[in-house]
Amino acid sequence: MSIAERIESWKQNPANADWYNRHYDPQHDGLRLEILADAELEALAEIGNDVAIAERLPPRTRLKSTFVTRKGLTKIIGEVAVATVITAIRAATTPADNSLPAMIAAEIAVGRLEMLSLSGGGIDLADSLTQNLILELVTADVLTLEQEGILLAACTEMAGVSVGEVSAALLPFRVNGCVGEVP
Amino acid sequence: MPNEIGRKFTGTIATVKTLKSSGGSAGWTPTSLANGSARETAKIDLGATQPAAGWTVALETKGVSAPTANLTSDVYWNASDSATAGTDNRGDAAGVDQAYPASGTLAEKLRQLTYIGSLVHSSTTTAQKQDVGVLVPTSRYGSFVVRNASGVAYSGTATDHILTLTPRIDESQ
Numbered sequence: 001m002s003i004a005e006r007i008e009s010w011k012q013n014p015a016n017a018d019w020y021n022r023h024y025d026p027q028h029d030g031l032r033l034e035i036l037a038d039a040e041l042e043a044l045a046e047i048g049n050d051v052a053i054a055e056r057l058p059p060r061t062r063l064k065s066t067f068v069t070r071k072g073l074t075k076i077i078g079e080v081a082v083a084t085v086i087t088a089i090r091a092a093t094t095p096a097d098n099s100l101p102a103m104i105a106a107e108i109a110v111g112r113l114e115m116l117s118l119s120g121g122g123i124d125l126a127d128s129l130t131q132n133l134i135l136e137l138v139t140a141d142v143l144t145l146e147q148e149g150i151l152l153a154a155c156t157e158m159a160g161v162s163v164g165e166v167s168a169a170l171l172p173f174r175v176n177g178c179v180g181e182v183p
Numbered sequence: 184m185p186n187e188i189g190r191k192f193t194g195t196i197a198t199v200k201t202l203k204s205s206g207g208s209a210g211w212t213p214t215s216l217a218n219g220s221a222r223e224t225a226k227i228d229l230g231a232t233q234p235a236a237g238w239t240v241a242l243e244t245k246g247v248s249a250p251t252a253n254l255t256s257d258v259y260w261n262a263s264d265s266a267t268a269g270t271d272n273r274g275d276a277a278g279v280d281q282a283y284p285a286s287g288t289l290a291e292k293l294r295q296l297t298y299i300g301s302l303v304h305s306s307t308t309t310a311q312k313q314d315v316g317v318l319v320p321t322s323r324y325g326s327f328v329v330r331n332a333s334g335v336a337y338s339g340t341a342t343d344h345i346l347t348l349t350p351r352i353d354e355s356q
Contacts, residue, residue: 022286047247047248047336048215048217048218048247048335048336048337049247049248049335049336050217050218050219050334050335050336051218051248051249051250051251051334051335052248163218163251163254163334164219164332166218167217167218167219167220168219170217171217171219171220174217174220176281176282177216177217177220177221177222177282177283178214178215178216178217178220178282178336179215179216179217179247179336180215
C-alpha cells in the first residue's frame, strides 16, 4: 500500500480526518512522507521521539536570504559576466517577429535584469523571482551552468532538520495533540 | 516597634492546589502529549479570597524518552471571571481538560494568554519538576495551558504530570 493510500485509510476514522484536515500544512509534505517511508523513523514518530527523528534525518539544502548588489554580483560571477549578462539579455530577448507580446516580454526581462544589477539596492538571490530569473537566464544561454551553480551555491546552505519541523510535520497524525499510531 | 511580615505557604485563606489526571483540584491529563502540542487544564477555582502575593506555579512532568537539554515546557494562564467552563476565557480556551487550541493556530492563541514561565528540561528520562513562575491572581477562576516544546512526547503515564499551586500568604507577626 502506498503512503498516500495509508493516509487515506487512516483518515477513514472521522476523528482522525477532522484533526488531520485542521492541522494539515502542505509545506511539510516532503518531510512527512520521508518519515512515513522509513520504518525506523515511523516507529520513533509513534512514540513521539521527535528529537531522535531530527537527528536521524540527513541535512538538506535550503535557500538562505542572500542580498547582492552589482558589486556583490560581480564578486560572484565576475565583472565580465555581469556586463555580458546585460548585453546578452538584450540580444537574446530582442524579438525576431516584432510582435507586441514578445517585445513586452523582452522589455520586462531587461527591466528585471537591470534591477538585479543596480548598485546600492540589492536583490535577494534566494527570492523565488530571482531564482526563476536565474533559470530563465540559463535557458537563454546568458548564464553558463557553472555561473548558475555559483549563484545557487551563494544562496543555499546545508542544514539539519529541527525538532520543531519534525513535530509540525507529524502534527496532523497526532489526534488531540497526543502521539500514537501513524499511518 | 513595627510589625514584621512573614510568609507562609498554607493557611486559612488558601491551601496548596494541584491539577492532575485525578484527585486534584482540577483535571489535567497530558499523557503522550506530542512535542509542539499543548493541553489545557480544566477550569480551577482559586477561591473568593486569594493570597495577595499570589501562587507559586510548579510543573512536574516526564518525557517518554529523554528531552533535549534546555528545551522547555511552557505554562500559560487563562484568567476567567466565570466558573462555567466555556464562559469568559482568554485565547479561545475552553476551560476543559483537552487539546489546546480547539481551533486556530497554537502560536497565535498562546499570545492571548498570560505567560507564567517554563520548565527548562534536562536530558534525562526521570521526572522533572521546576517552579516555573508566580501567578498573581487576576481573577477567581481560570485554566492553565501547557505547551510541550521539550523535543519528545510526554510519558503515557497520567500520574507523571502535575501542576502544583502553592499559596504565598503574607502574615503580620
